[in-house]
Amino acid sequence: MSTAPALKDWPLWEVFVRSKQGLEHKHCGSLHAADAAQALHMARDVYTRRQEGVSIWVVPSASITASNPDDKGELFDPAADKIYRHPTFYEIPEEVGHM
């Protein structure tokens, strides 16, 4: 069976949806599209069929720079021993009340 080439040339886009005014855009998936306008159209059809959003961002996947999972230790572990950055580190007399 001969088949036409699929989506090879359509770049991948990451989709971010704001579910409600006042909330942040959240990553919800990806899709292939020829250009940004088409990516927006398709994101609307694929990810907001049930009023899941009031705003959509699409970003070419190739434009995202991600941290390397192998660097997780050096990137994030130094924060582990800095417990004084959390409010619960400090003991305040109960009579002060909520602070």
Add this chain to the structure above:
Amino acid sequence: MYTQAMDIPDESGKKLAVVPGAASEQEAAFEARIAADGRIEPQDWMPEAYRKTLVRQISQHAHSEIVGMLPEGNWISRAPSLKRKAILIAKVQDEGGHGLYLYSAAETLGTGRDEMLAGLHSGKAKYSSIFNYPTLNWADVGVIGWLVDGAAIMNQIPLCRCSYGPYARAMIRVCKEESFHQRQGYEALLVMMKGTDEQRAMVQDAVNRYWWKCLAMFGPPDADSPHSAQGMRWGIKRISNDELRQKFIDATVPQAKVLGVTLPDPDLKWNEERGHYDYGQIDWAEFWNTVEGNGPCNKERLATRVKAHNDGQWVRDAALAYARKQKERQVKEAA
């Protein structure tokens, strides 16, 4: 979804072998994370066999969603009312969406969508066999919603806890939408059961034809399912085929009673001791025959799928040509 297909090996799965021992540091870290019920994300190191198993399973799952649009799509133009037509269009569109979520999840493992589609179109990759049966009357659409999607939900809920993050997240979206599919089907059948004798007979006929096929959707019995153990160990599969099948039967019997239909199994009866329904023998020879490509609709489904893809080529080309032209124009204007 729709999947028995998950446990069915295809071409890509044949060379899979798990090599024990010689565990690298990366492998040990992977195993430790799996053992602690942690999640694996796309950039994390993973054994090749884990990656291949997931690509096979998620792409089969995606193919099932896409092929699953065909039997129901057949009834869009024949729906009995505008309301049922709108519902059916929404459901079929959902299935297309589910396919897209799943292809996206599979792509994070490094296999392109073109490659996956080529596997489907050449007949190398499998999809759920339930779609290789015809939809003969309107009640079939209701039964697909009630029983086929009902079986799919049973299968998919544990997948929301799958060890591979993108697959689990896709399944959460799918499960949220799947509940509508089952309820609309059951409700459509309830309406028919309140109709004429002829309509009630149509519902019973559809149930008779689909019941055993739905039980087979859960895949071969645990004893004959060699892939399952590894899938369980990796946290890809959480509940065994037989256990899911039993859960489905136990949940469905009371629903059939409310609906007023009988399930076509003389051995189906409550077992007080086990606290479950006993059921009869599934025809596995017929199941495997369909998986191998010899079911009543295999050829038609695949041919329809390939034709739709080929007929859409000019649309994909045109979109790309338009995008290129717009880009060129922007560059010229900027210059």
